[in-house]
Amino acid sequence: MDRCHVSAQLSTRFGLANADAEALLDRYVELGVLASRIDPTSSFTVRLNDARWVIECPPAFAAELMALFRGIAAPAERPWRHHHLAIKSNSDRYDLLAGDKCLGTFGSAEVVPAVKAFLTDALLQTDFMLALHAALLRIGDAPLLIAGASGAGKTTLALALAAQSGCTILADDIVMVDEPSRLRGIPFPIAVKDGSWPLLHEFYPELAACPTHIRSDGKIVKFLACEGDDGSTQPATTMIFIRRSTDGRCSLSTMSPLMAFQRLLAEAASPTHRLSDRAFGALAELVKRSRAFEMAVGDLRDAVTTIGDL
Numbered sequence: 001m002d003r004c005h006v007s008a009q010l011s012t013r014f015g016l017a018n019a020d021a022e023a024l025l026d027r028y029v030e031l032g033v034l035a036s037r038i039d040p041t042s043s044f045t046v047r048l049n050d051a052r053w054v055i056e057c058p059p060a061f062a063a064e065l066m067a068l069f070r071g072i073a074a075p076a077e078r079p080w081r082h083h084h085l086a087i088k089s090n091s092d093r094y095d096l097l098a099g100d101k102c103l104g105t106f107g108s109a110e111v112v113p114a115v116k117a118f119l120t121d122a123l124l125q126t127d128f129m130l131a132l133h134a135a136l137l138r139i140g141d142a143p144l145l146i147a148g149a150s151g152a153g154k155t156t157l158a159l160a161l162a163a164q165s166g167c168t169i170l171a172d173d174i175v176m177v178d179e180p181s182r183l184r185g186i187p188f189p190i191a192v193k194d195g196s197w198p199l200l201h202e203f204y205p206e207l208a209a210c211p212t213h214i215r216s217d218g219k220i221v222k223f224l225a226c227e228g229d230d231g232s233t234q235p236a237t238t239m240i241f242i243r244r245s246t247d248g249r250c251s252l253s254t255m256s257p258l259m260a261f262q263r264l265l266a267e268a269a270s271p272t273h274r275l276s277d278r279a280f281g282a283l284a285e286l287v288k289r290s291r292a293f294e295m296a297v298g299d300l301r302d303a304v305t306t307i308g309d310l
Contacts, residue, residue, distance in 0.1 A: 042066075045082065047074035048119065049126035049176075057087040058094075061111060064211065068112065069119075071187025071228035085118065087111060112223060113215040116189055123174065123186065124269060130177040130279040133267040136185035136234065139167040143183060143234035144307070145175065145290075147267050148242040153297050156196040157242060159224070160300040163203035165308055170228055180285035181236040187228025194220040199300060236290040238310060239264075245298035250306050252295045260292035 016024065042062035045054050046069055057065055066073070088095045094111050096103040096118065106114050124131065134147040135158040144167070146154050155172045162169050171185025178184050192200065192207065200207055210222040241255065241263050255263075261284060270279050293310070297303045 041086075044069070045074050046072045046119065048072070048123040049128055051122065051126050052082045053085050053119065053122065054082045055085045055087075055115070058089055060108075061087060064112065065115065068189040068223050068225050071189075071226045072119075083122075085115070087115070107214070109212060109214045110216070112189075112211075113191075113213050113221065116191070116223075117216060120174070120188065125271070128176055128271060129179075130275070130282055131269045132175045132177065132183075132264060133173065133269070134175045135172045136170040136175045136183055137161060137167045138170055138229075138234065139165060139308075142237050143170075145183065145236070145239040146242060147239065147263065152242050153196075153244060154242065155190060155192060156199055156300065157297060157303055159190065159192070159200055160203055160304050161307065163200075164301070164304045168229065169226055170234070172226060177279070177282050177286060178233050180282045181289040182233035183236060183286075184231065184233045185228060187226035189223040190226050191215070191221045191223055194222075197222070203300075236286050238291045238293070239287075240293045240295050240307065242295045242297050245296040248298040250296060250298045250302040252293055252306050252310075255292040255294045257287050257292065260290070261287045 014021075014024075041056045042059055043054055043056040044062075044066050045052055052074060055065065055069075084099060086097045088097060090105055093105050093107055095105050096111070096114055098118065103118060104114065132145075132147065133150075134145050135154045137144045137146065137158055139161070144161075146158060148154050158169050158172050161167050169185075169187075169190065171187055172190045173188055174186040176184040176186065197207060204224070207222055207224070210224070213221050213223065215221055239260065240252075241260070245251070264283055264287065265275075268275065268279075268283060270276065275283070291310075295303070295306070
């Protein structure tokens with residue numbers, strides 16, 4: 001029996017709150033009372049803004065998950081209330097359980113994307129002001145925000161920049177606006193779609209040996225860990241909105257603040273799915289304090305060189 005089910009049974013049978021059931025279970029395991037009754041698992045804790053999740057998984061997934069999610073790893077400690085996400089073996093497949101709720105049954109190649117998708121949704125249920133669908137990098141001391149429609153190549157460009165220019169990827173998918181003109185990247189694992197593998201081979205030869213995974217949308221991906229940083233915010237300086245070049249050549253042009261605001265607004269999310277006045281003002285201030293460009297991305301090396309010349 002997995003930990004989540006044991007905890008749920010303690011809560012139900014003895015009328016305990018979830019936190020008290022978890023504390024009792026921790027004590028039983030510490031004393032060795034339940035060690036032989038719980039399936040062997042490995043566990044680690046991740047932080048999602050004001051929430052903490054303990055992820056329990058079979059040893060077969062432990063090393064990969066811990067490595068990929070190390071950018072958001074956190075110690076399991078009080079006074080945080082810890083939620084539990086468990087991966088439980090089910091014949092030749094795996095159940096994903098949040099508390100006592102089963103989220104679905106997955107093949108081995110689908111588990112890691114399912115965990116990332118769940119944690120992404122859980123992050124967007126936490127308390128935050130504004131989130132952007134974008135990549136955030138730090139080139140020297142200068143932050144760079146890369147935005148664009150899904151499939152435009154944000155991840156591919158960010159990885160090429162990191163490999164060729166030595167910059168740090170702080171996030172490749174979700175960026176928080178914590179206060180006006182201050183950005184914080186969420187270092188979730190970086191998903192590299194199969195169409196980008198040949199483009200990135202010269203930059204990341206180790207990608208060839210990475211496990212292959214299948215997302216719920218059917219996309220074939222490999223994951224690279226995003227190290228992130230200490231979670232500090234970055235001042236806004238430069239933002240680039242990218243699209244794929246139709247003729248294979250790179251081009252870069254300045255963008256008006258109004259257009260940049262409209263484009264960022266399309267990539268914005270808030271806890272209530274409706275921007276507050278404070279979030280709206282923070283987005284306007286972010287654009288006001290940034291340089292904005294539109295870029296057609298062709299050859300990756302040319303794109304990296306062009307950005308380096310800004």
